[in-house]
Amino acid sequence: VTGLRKYAQADRTRRCEICRTALAGEHRHLVALDERELRCVCRPCGMLFDPAGAGGGRLRSVPERYLSGGPIGDLDWDRLQIPVLPVFLFENSDLGRVVACYPSPNGVTESMLDLDEWTALRDRHPLLGLPVPDVEAIFVARAAAIEAYLVPIDVCFAVAGMVRLNWRGPDGGETVRRGMAELLADLRTKSRKAFTLKE
Amino acid sequence: VTTPELAGERIDKLLAELRSSPDPQAAGAAEELTRCLVQLYGDGLARITAMLGDLRTAELCADPLVESLLLVHDLHPLAAPERVRAALERHDITVYEVSHTDDVVRVQIAAGGCSAAGRAEAIARAAAPEAGQVVVETARPLLQIALRR
Numbered sequence: 001v002t003g004l005r006k007y008a009q010a011d012r013t014r015r016c017e018i019c020r021t022a023l024a025g026e027h028r029h030l031v032a033l034d035e036r037e038l039r040c041v042c043r044p045c046g047m048l049f050d051p052a053g054a055g056g057g058r059l060r061s062v063p064e065r066y067l068s069g070g071p072i073g074d075l076d077w078d079r080l081q082i083p084v085l086p087v088f089l090f091e092n093s094d095l096g097r098v099v100a101c102y103p104s105p106n107g108v109t110e111s112m113l114d115l116d117e118w119t120a121l122r123d124r125h126p127l128l129g130l131p132v133p134d135v136e137a138i139f140v141a142r143a144a145a146i147e148a149y150l151v152p153i154d155v156c157f158a159v160a161g162m163v164r165l166n167w168r169g170p171d172g173g174e175t176v177r178r179g180m181a182e183l184l185a186d187l188r189t190k191s192r193k194a195f196t197l198k199e
Numbered sequence: 200v201t202t203p204e205l206a207g208e209r210i211d212k213l214l215a216e217l218r219s220s221p222d223p224q225a226a227g228a229a230e231e232l233t234r235c236l237v238q239l240y241g242d243g244l245a246r247i248t249a250m251l252g253d254l255r256t257a258e259l260c261a262d263p264l265v266e267s268l269l270l271v272h273d274l275h276p277l278a279a280p281e282r283v284r285a286a287l288e289r290h291d292i293t294v295y296e297v298s299h300t301d302d303v304v305r306v307q308i309a310a311g312g313c314s315a316a317g318r319a320e321a322i323a324r325a326a327a328p329e330a331g332q333v334v335v336e337t338a339r340p341l342l343q344i345a346l347r348r
Binding site for chain 1: 210227234241270
């Protein structure tokens, strides 16, 4: 594309939403606390808004760590009375409490959460106490057992988008099932153990 | 008289200067500003051509500046092959066939001097800027008649 034509067409290159440089493939995300939205940013801007970075404030960089704890026993989990899995839980610093959300065909839906039971579960599973508020979440899904991972919160947005776009029929259908299985496999390989278990 | 080509070159040059300036973000902002203005005028031209209809718009294309502005915004009433043929014939190039498929404009012209194909390609490219690729083939005329001097 030459001359004025390139300015006459909409700019489709994805750009860093802070400094406007073009984003090549992999990039980072900021959580904009005021809008509760993700912003795509380049690596240098991502660093600027790291918790220890210079930016701070209402834009927070989403960390890139993945952690796993042990499985959560069914009985333990059932006391939370969350009817749906997978679910992700994160601390919303504006509300000052932990929020439980599950992906659904209608987008992200909040589930009621008994905070006392959550605190009790967190005491038995220290992984649940590790996420940085607003930017990290605990993702809980059921495979053979109930598995919990500490994930960057953009992963939860991605899952929510995948479910919303691909949901078919009463149970989500093949694409959603496959997407979930792939995500779990991905989390298992990416995450490292948060704690070495003591006998 | 300015043309879209000259204006485009001037803008590219200014943006390149900004990009190598100490504040590269300024280049991004300037590019977006350019986009914003060009697209606003493009939207306006789209309204105007829609109200005029293809015939009246085609008449306006007799003015080279108007024609090239409409090309910038993909608003030219004639299809690419017709435009390419007309432009080449204006330059006294004999055109056998012009096709436009899969983003490629293919032109068949009569064999001319050494620079004929290159010149034809530049003309065709300018007449069909939306094409990703312009291919010029020179075809021998069916009958070759050599002049004996």
